[in-house]
Amino acid sequence: MTSHAASDDARRRPPGMTDVARLAGVSQKTVSRVVNNERYVSEEAREKVLRAAAELGFRPNTAARALITGRFKRIGVVSLGSALYGPASMLVALERATRAAGLSFMVANTPEGQPEAIQDAVDWLLAQGVDGILLSEPKDEGQHLRPAGVPIVSLGQAADLPESQVALSRGRTAASCREAVEHLLDLGHAKVWHVAGPLDWWEGRERLEGWAEAHRARGIEPPPPLQGDWTPAGGYAAGLELPPEATAVFCANDDTAIGLSRALNEAGRRVPEDVSLVGFDDIPAAAYLTPPLTTVQQDFEGDATHALDVLMRLLPGAVPPEPEAKGAAPRRRLVVRSSTAPPLSHE
């Protein structure tokens, strides 16, 4: 009878090493050895075990393994819960790197605007059981995380715990922003305006500083930055305040540039003839905007593998030191399209 209450007994437990051992005619310990690829197993025993395991559809029980080893082979990721291109791409890259390393991947998102959400997410992951935590938060609310008992690596400026460690040197983002601004200055623009990201995000501050540094390196006083919020809406609002004399703008991200572009359009200012525009992120749509957007392409894969690498070295039973050989440094890249041009000589 199919009753709604699932009070059945047919829920059999999946086969364990003991079942495999019985079928193969060996001991449970030998099965364990085969499964873990230990030494000192005869070829004959190994084959018997593998055959039996396949026949029963055996899968090692990770809970039992974690119980006895004290390791979960699992890392937790605290990520900004957002479909923004940056965080979403980073999450995909992190999952790929993690699975490639044979670790499983648990996510706890943080909604925006809640200062204690990061601590909550960390606590949640610890309660679920993880060996380490990656903090993929573009903002730095996590300054004062409590000690967690497991290593925490932040993908940018953040927590200042003894056990935490900043994975990505903050120089990289700033450097590529400098490059973007220099591109505009080289085109002949006297100064470059900037629509910043929120300044309580370290990502926002780094991009701002890279922009400012590019000016200072040439002895130019940067104009006052406009305030954006990563969204097209913020870019649009900033666009309304952009002074008439501005001929070049570096936006903190592509969405901001989209909003700004709309505001310029409505004001009858053409891109790039009247105003040159550079974004940041290289979202898929960037190449197909009108005009196609000059922007900075990020290297999420590189950042993700690097951060995971750093974390894994902090794990107990870690990878040996092996100094920095693996993988080239993540590299960002300026993609020049049609939204940038020399300023019109005006007379």
Added chain:
Amino acid sequence: MTSHAASDDARRRPPGMTDVARLAGVSQKTVSRVVNNERYVSEEAREKVLRAAAELGFRPNTAARALITGRFKRIGVVSLGSALYGPASMLVALERATRAAGLSFMVANTPEGQPEAIQDAVDWLLAQGVDGILLSEPKDEGQHLRPAGVPIVSLGQAADLPESQVALSRGRTAASCREAVEHLLDLGHAKVWHVAGPLDWWEGRERLEGWAEAHRARGIEPPPPLQGDWTPAGGYAAGLELPPEATAVFCANDDTAIGLSRALNEAGRRVPEDVSLVGFDDIPAAAYLTPPLTTVQQDFEGDATHALDVLMRLLPGAVPPEPEAKGAAPRRRLVVRSSTAPPLSHE
């Protein structure tokens, strides 16, 4: 003597119920009862235990719990590894719904273009240990998944296993596409062209069918659909092939509309004066494009909670039947902006 437990001794295992029990002067089993909020614990014992647990920084070991109960309190999600707005938003919504339900959330992404990737991702999740699996794949390569031993719920058309179950009725997407197309027909357009998503994605097929149905319902023969691939690049390519007589286009998603819009611009055709445009997704940039894009807003939160709800009812020790009371049906919504207008009367 100040009891500052958990000082250093970093190599020590974290405290267990036995340690809490010793400190509290009760049995380990009583600690278990307190932690699990079981009945028949005196207020006095409960307080002693809670105090001791707090002092030691005790956290229940999920591995041991999973070992004995045979449940992980964890669901796995197989998702398309992509920063596309749709999949990324769905992932965020699923994480939120899952954590709200007290389950932990493990992700396995599938790279595009690999037919066996879904099976691999499922196997990976099963190896890590999950109680159920949500398939958040907009395409349907997973038609022939092997039996998994745990319930699998797909967020759309997909696997045809006995234990799987389709969560979202396929009618919803089609219905909102119909609405979008009807909006264009109501404006006076004779027909509406369509730039489809890939047709090996069920999402692509559903949107195509909704578009076609809207025509048939009015006795109109739909024009041949153009082929897109969700990307602006695909939309651009489709735009190059759009016949001159087309006055209205329904794009399978917003990115496609962005690419198409660019192609139209280059051809000197204005939106919406010459061609009306409707997208799908309502990405954040949609409202700030030039012109702001009419599009269909999705309800990821609603879909996610619904799918999780269905899955949880299939779990052993499930939620009681409780027929369909919880949560309103997910609702999509046409957002009319400036990219749609009546056709120019041409004479």
Added chain:
DNA sequence: ATCGTTTCTGACTACGTTGTCAGACGCAAC
């Protein structure tokens, strides 16, 4: 023959939790 070494195997146990069950206690009804 005896010894040592390498290879292989399985019995036993520990990991931290929950399920089972027996028993102690208090209290009300007989």
Added chain:
DNA sequence: GTTGCGTCTGACAACGTAGTCAGAAACGAT
């Protein structure tokens, strides 16, 4: 007094795996 029944408690036995250790078997060197 006894009986019955809720309430509370702890001893004990699992769960499925990996670590420890003792020992068997094979083989070469003494």
